[in-house]
Amino acid sequence: MLAALRGAAHTTRKSFRAFSSTTSLANATKKDAESFRLLRNMVNAAAQNSQSATFIQNPNSQYRSFEYNTFITPDRLKYNNVLKTERRHLTRPKVGPSKREARKADPFYQLNIDPLDMALNPFVLNNYVSDMGKIYGRNVTNLTMKNQRRLGKAIRRAKMMGVIPVLSKRNILQNGVSNYRG
Structure with missing residues (x-):
């Protein structure tokens, strides 16, 4: 709207003086x-054009676009807040990987x-048990669904047979030497 007024501003400065409160209308x-x-x-024309204008966002731009008719805080205008950045996930995903990803990552x-x-074999099973003895989920182990089920069954069997502790994770390797007595 203001861009349309820039050209007219130079030619109408004298007319503004004529209609100001300090000069008489005579x-x-x-x-x-x-x-x-x-x-x-x-x-009036600029106001009508701005109301009927459609807002077009550029998806290829490296900057975030401003929404039409929204309030913008001064902090929003800082360079770091205007740049588009990928948000980093601070928490692990709640579900496991897809079938393709799991097959690539599953040993x-x-x-x-x-x-x-x-x-x-407690050496293998210890990698899939937490310090408190809980079996890690698929989102941590990245195993396929079938192997996660079977690994859980193997860990529960090992706990019942006494191969690994039930309520803790045994430190099998201490100082590079195995303390496993099996």
Whole structure:
């Protein structure tokens, strides 16, 4: 709206003086009245154009666009707040990886090993148990659904057989030497 007024501002400065409160209307000429009417028409036209204008966002821009008819705080105008940045997820996702991602990351799937065969191997099972003895979920282990189920079954079997502790995670390697007595 203001861009339309810039051109008219230079030509109508004298007409503003004629209609200001400090000068009398008797000093106003016909030319001043005409330029004032022209300015009023330009302001009305710019106001109508701004109301009917559609806001087009540029998805390729590196800057965040401002929404039409919204309040903007001064902090929003800082350079770091105007840049588009990817938000980092501070927490792990609640669900596990997709089938394709799990197959790439699952060592049991890649080596064609059944996790149930590892029930007597505490070295392998310890990597999938927390310090409190809880079995990690798929979002942490990145295993396929089938291997996660079978690994959970193997860990529960190992706990029942006494191969690994039930309520804690045994530190198997201390100072590079195994303290496993099996």
